[in-house]
Amino acid sequence: MKRTILVIGLGLIGGSLAKSIGESDENYIIGYDTNKETLEFALMNEIIHESCSTIADSAQMADIIILGTPITETIKFIKELDQIPFNKDVIVTDVSSVKKPVSNVANGITNKHIKFIGGHPMAGSHKKGIKAAKEHLFENAIYVLTPSDVCTETMINTLKTTLKATKSNFVVLEANDHDEMTGVISHFPHLIASALVHQAKKWQNTHSFIPKLAAGGFRDITRIASSNPELWQDIFYHNSGKVMHLIDDWIMEMNELKQMLEQNNKVKLSSYLNQAKDYRDGLGTTKKGVIPSFYDLYVDIRDQTGAIASVAQLLAHEKISIKNMQILEIREGITGVLRLSVPTIDDQKKSYQVLHNNGYELMLEK
């Protein structure tokens, strides 16, 4: 039987979900967005089957409602949906990066027909809007579900089945735990990335050469500072308690580091760096997390015409598909590093062998 799914907010995340679940003949997608161009684009490009200009009627037709809006808007929509006189049960889910404020509002729902299951597909991009939406955005990513108490296992399974086309890996978490963990591995690192950029900008006043020196390491660690600022201020606003706690924690960590330097404690500093390296190296063995990663290889290449094509050709010959490619620290005439991402660990091993056998120097991310 066909399921009717209303997607409210067709930006990067809502648009990507509509694209991937809309591929199944079993799903009929109705779209709503306050941005008229977005709605037209979605309809013209068959990302949705139908659009609507208000949500009341479409919500009553829906079996599932997905809120793909910014967190503050999502909270307003939950309250609005609560007022709709549904005549059948409807699963309502969201995609918000912060879960506790959303689940607090959802727990206050009085409408018996609404079955709320919080959701957070943990993959994204620095881009926003429907034009950046991709059906494969969530492939291999973690998709967190935070069901409310009124939800049964059957309802959770219905939602998982509907979202199956995303090819993500579902985990059920408690909202507060989710916010604490994403605070540590996503929200706080974002704040630090932005702070590092501010620090470099400030130092540029006295050292104008700084941007030219900003090479691989700085670019890697600050990549996320180029993400959508509106989205991130909304995330920090809704998870401010946890992020403030992490700032305090960080200040203590920095003070410990400062002390090691003041005391010239080489042994302690070396052990600190080694422990960080071991933990970071170990992260590579897990599946795709918040930061989308496949299985990476770092290949030394010369900055010359055809260098990348030669690597790509060798892998294509072995039928290995390259999911992502990035050039790190390349300067004219000097060896640069090509970061390649391949889908499986076997592809990573095979790529290593074939490139190694062809004289390339390379390293695997374990």
Ligand SMILES: NC(=O)C1=CN([C@@H]2O[C@H](COP(=O)(O)OP(=O)(O)OC[C@H]3O[C@@H](n4cnc5c(N)ncnc54)[C@H](O)[C@@H]3O)[C@@H](O)[C@H]2O)C=CC1
């Ligand atoms: N960008 C990312 O990497 C990730 C974002 N998220 C979550 O996804 C949600 C959306 O973020 P993005 O898709 O990145 O943002 P976006 O800016 O690409 O999309 C938001 C969409 O919602 C629409 N919208 C805004 N207010 C609305 C309203 N009142 N009614 C109807 N439509 C409205 C906008 O016109 C836009 O099309 C946020 O809650 C965010 O926390 C979750 C995972 C990753």
Ligand SMILES: O=C(O)C(=O)Cc1ccc(O)cc1
């Ligand atoms: O691009 C990255 O590295 C991200 O961290 C994307 C992202 C942004 C927000 C989320 O709630 C989940 C994932």
